[in-house]
Amino acid sequence: MRYTPLGSSFYNMPTLTLAEELLGKLLVKETSSGLTSGWIVETEAYKGPEDRAAHSYQNRRTKRTEVMFGKPGLVYTYSMHTHCLVNVVSGEVDRPEAVLIRAVEPKDGIDLMYERRGVDKKEVNLTNGPGKLTKALGITMEDYRRSLYEPPIYIAEGPKPASISKGPRIGIENSGEAKDYPWRYWVTGNRFVSR
Numbered sequence: 001m002r003y004t005p006l007g008s009s010f011y012n013m014p015t016l017t018l019a020e021e022l023l024g025k026l027l028v029k030e031t032s033s034g035l036t037s038g039w040i041v042e043t044e045a046y047k048g049p050e051d052r053a054a055h056s057y058q059n060r061r062t063k064r065t066e067v068m069f070g071k072p073g074l075v076y077t078y079s080m081h082t083h084c085l086v087n088v089v090s091g092e093v094d095r096p097e098a099v100l101i102r103a104v105e106p107k108d109g110i111d112l113m114y115e116r117r118g119v120d121k122k123e124v125n126l127t128n129g130p131g132k133l134t135k136a137l138g139i140t141m142e143d144y145r146r147s148l149y150e151p152p153i154y155i156a157e158g159p160k161p162a163s164i165s166k167g168p169r170i171g172i173e174n175s176g177e178a179k180d181y182p183w184r185y186w187v188t189g190n191r192f193v194s195r
Contacts (some may be wrong), residue, residue, distance in 0.1 A: 001035060001108060003028055003156035005149045006018040011073035015090040018072075019045035020185050022088065023164055026156040027104055029137040034112050036137045038104025039158055040184040042193045044169045046087075048096040055177035056096035068096035076152060077144045081130025082177050085138050088148060088155075102170075102184070104133045105192040113137070129194045144164045163188035170194065 001025060011018065020043075028037040044168040046054040048068065056065045067076050068089055076087040076098050077186070091097030098184070104127045106113055113126055113136035143153050167182045186193045 002030075002151075003037070003154075004094075005151070005154035005156055008071075008073050008147070008149045010072070010155075011088065011090065011148070013090075014182065015045045015047055015099060018048050018088065018090045019043040019099045019183065020164060020166075022099060022101070022115050022155070023185060024039075024161045026107065026152075026158045027133075027137065028103060028154050028156055029139055029143075030152040031138045034109050035139065036109030036112055037107045037156075038133060038137065038192075039107060040101055041153075041190040042101075042103035042134060042184070043068075044102055044185075045090075045183040046100065047100050047183070048091065048098075051175075051181070052178040053169060053172040053181075054097070054178075056098075058097065060108045061096075063098060068098055069094050069173075070145070071146050073147045075143045077134075077139065077141050079141065080131070084134045084139060084141055085130045086111070086134050100130060101133065102130045103128050103192050103194045105153040105190060106136070124191050127190045161187040161190075 048056040060142040072090050074089040086099045127136050165188045166182045166185045
């Protein structure tokens with residue numbers, strides 16, 4: 001099963017809009033072990049320069065954040081504790097913004113996801129968090145700077161959610177007023193939303 005990736009032009013929209021538009025789309029990863037995918041059900045927007053919760057706050061340019069200064073639609077992966085997290089680079093070139101994919105609803109390759117995660121058959125815990133979904137889908141630091149509009153990692157079309165909720169982002173307590181920005185979006189009532 002191979003899907004048609006959304007073209008590069010899909011990513012040319014403001015970061016907050018993109019965070020919402022990604023909901024319901026299909027995140028796909030192809031590896032030698034097989035194809036896995038999941039419907040995106042939760043995202044968080046990070047608006048770089050003026051967002052104290054963003055890695056690129058005040059245009060901080062490091063080896064890690066370099067890709068965020070590139071064109072929209074690139075993959076920004078980074079390690080947090082022992083987890084790899086995956087983001088979609090957004091905003092204009094030299095405007096370092098990104099959307100974190102926080103949760104997906106499993107679609108393809110579910111047995112492979114269980115194998116990678118090493119968890120019991122409680123499906124709801126398989127991909128309901130940013131570190132869980134990358135492990136389940138086989139997304140790694142090697143995906144850094146890849147484009148999301150061609151294999152092995154890409155986003156394909158999906159059904160528009162009936163209802164979208166929004167609220168403050170999670171796990172950014174030390175970021176001053178930025179911790180209260182309502183820049184987290186999720187598919188209302190979806191059981192795979194992180195919390």
